[in-house]
Amino acid sequence: MTSEQPQTKVIHFGALPPTKHLTLTHVHQILGFGNHSTDVISRTLYDLRLLKKDVREWAGNQIKSKMAEIARATGSTPQEIMSYSDLKEWWSDTTNQKNDEAKQSLYNCIYGFFEDNKGWEDELEELYMTKFHLQYNEESKKTMQEQCRRKGYQLKGCIARNISMVKQELVKQVQKAGRSDEDGVTLTKNKPKGTKNQDVNSKRRKKGEFYVKPLEEGHSPIKKRLEDKKKVKY
DSSP states (O other), rough: OOOOOOOOEEETTSOOOOOSSOOHHHHHHHHHHHHHHHHHHHHHHHHHHHHHHHHHHHHHHHHHHHHHHHHHHHHHTTTTTTTTHHHHHHSSHHHTOOOOHHHHHHHHHIIHHHHTTTHHHHHHHHHHHHTTTEEEEEEHHHHHHHHHHOOOOOOOOOOHHHHHHHHHHHHHHHHHTTTTTTTOOOSSSOOOTTTTOOTTOOOSOOOOOOOOEOOOOOOHHHHHHHHHHHOOOO
């Protein structure tokens, strides 16, 4: 006796907006024309919210694991870094922030690997959709591509876009850890204003370049803000 294969679930190419909350308006948009019952609309909204939560949690675990793995492989970060939390704690130490090898290691963890592996979010999307038996509605994919105003740009599916957003949020958390002390810094790909020897004619950063920005004047470190918050009496 053979076990039944799980049924593949078809979803809209834009079912899960990466930067906005799921709303009834969005559900009406992806369901399209038709006299959909209140139960169908409510159930669709509920299912999509669960799916988005699961995608982002799964993606977060995948990306955190990869960042920790890269950290251990660089040689200039402690082998004790077994998790994403360990990575953040390591980077919050201002001694490490002043070390050039450590800066390069962190760059490799949060930026370098992903720059060297173009389409990594598509790979994770395919892995997730295969594992959980999902596929995109081809008609919705074609329609959204035709409506894209960026000539020659290949749209990514909503799951891949959510995965990219999760990665951005994890990078921000690492950056925040670096600002926990008054001597803390932010490692970023964004070129700071007034950068020395900055080529004013170059609008694009070169691959592999990164910048370290000190805590901006007038801004309290994260640690101090948390301590001040505890002192507030309600």
